[in-house]
Amino acid sequence: GENVEQHPSTLSVQEGDSAVIKCTYSDSASNYFPWYKQELGKGPQLIIDIRSNVGEKKDQRIAVTLNKTAKHFSLHITETQPEDSAVYFCAARLEGTASKLTFGTGTRLQVTL
Amino acid sequence: ETGVTQSPTHLIKTRGQQVTLRCSSQSGHNTVSWYQQALGQGPQFIFQYYREEENGRGNFPPRFSGLQFPNYSSELNVNALELDDSALYLCASYGVDTGELFFGEGSRLTVL
Numbered sequence: 001g002e003n004v005e006q007h008p009s010t011l012s013v014q015e016g017d018s019a020v021i022k023c024t025y026s027d028s029a030s031n032y033f034p035w036y037k038q039e040l041g042k043g044p045q046l047i048i049d050i051r052s053n054v055g056e057k058k059d060q061r062i063a064v065t066l067n068k069t070a071k072h073f074s075l076h077i078t079e080t081q082p083e084d085s086a087v088y089f090c091a092a093r094l095e096g097t098a099s100k101l102t103f104g105t106g107t108r109l110q111v112t113l
Numbered sequence: 114e115t116g117v118t119q120s121p122t123h124l125i126k127t128r129g130q131q132v133t134l135r136c137s138s139q140s141g142h143n144t145v146s147w148y149q150q151a152l153g154q155g156p157q158f159i160f161q162y163y164r165e166e167e168n169g170r171g172n173f174p175p176r177f178s179g180l181q182f183p184n185y186s187s188e189l190n191v192n193a194l195e196l197d198d199s200a201l202y203l204c205a206s207y208g209v210d211t212g213e214l215f216f217g218e219g220s221r222l223t224v225l
Contacts, residue, residue, distance in 0.1 A: 032212055034213070034214065036216075041218075043115075043117075043203055043216040043217050043218040044156065044216045045115075046213060046214070046215060046216075049212075049213065051212075089156070091155075098144055098146075098161060098163070098169070098207055098209075099144050099145070099161045099214050100146065100158050100169050100171070101156075101214060102158070103156050104155055105154060106154070106155050
């Protein structure tokens with residue numbers, strides 16, 4: 001089955017700096033890679049996703065990159081704000097498995113003033 | 114706002130009891146899945162339902178079972194509760210058009 005590793009487990013940045021979270025996956029048949037933000041006491045919220053036929057995707061301050069050859073994908077947050085503080089999860093989905101995602105272990109991002 | 118609602122939000126059970134958790138999916142989403150999230154970990158896939166049939170299961174024993182109803186609402190049932198079943202249980206609604214998965218806020222289960 002698929003296995004997803006995520007680093008770092010904690011990340012502290014100053015407001016306005018950039019944050020980068022990296023994930024690797026094991027199964028080359030995975031073709032969909034979403035990122036979720038989870039605030040305390042809430043469910044995961046989809047913030048951006050990328051499919052295997054695309055190398056990069058941007059949405060305002062958030063971007064995701066995918067390197068299929070190396071089986072790496074990364075989340076980039078620019079101009080961080082205190083409200084970006086949360087736990088971020090990467091995930092991967094094997095082609096044809098609909099709603100079955102394999103999640104990473106999470107990154108706790110803290111944005112300090 | 115994902116349109117996925119879960120109940121109850123919190124509950125406490127004792128070891129050996131049974132529990133039923135409920136979920137209402139986004140309108141038009143005919144695939145629902147359930148995940149278990151232990152404290153400090155990522156969500157783990159339990160199973161998914163499509164058109165009222167289970168069609169995918171993760172590494173969970175048969176005492177975890179589910180139902181999906183014609184109106185796309187669903188239930189997760191857990192029998193013979195164990196202490197390790199304490200977790201946040203998440204329901205997710207799958208949009209086949211977009212391939213995106215939207216989660217509810219979860220039901221936090223504590224087993225004493």
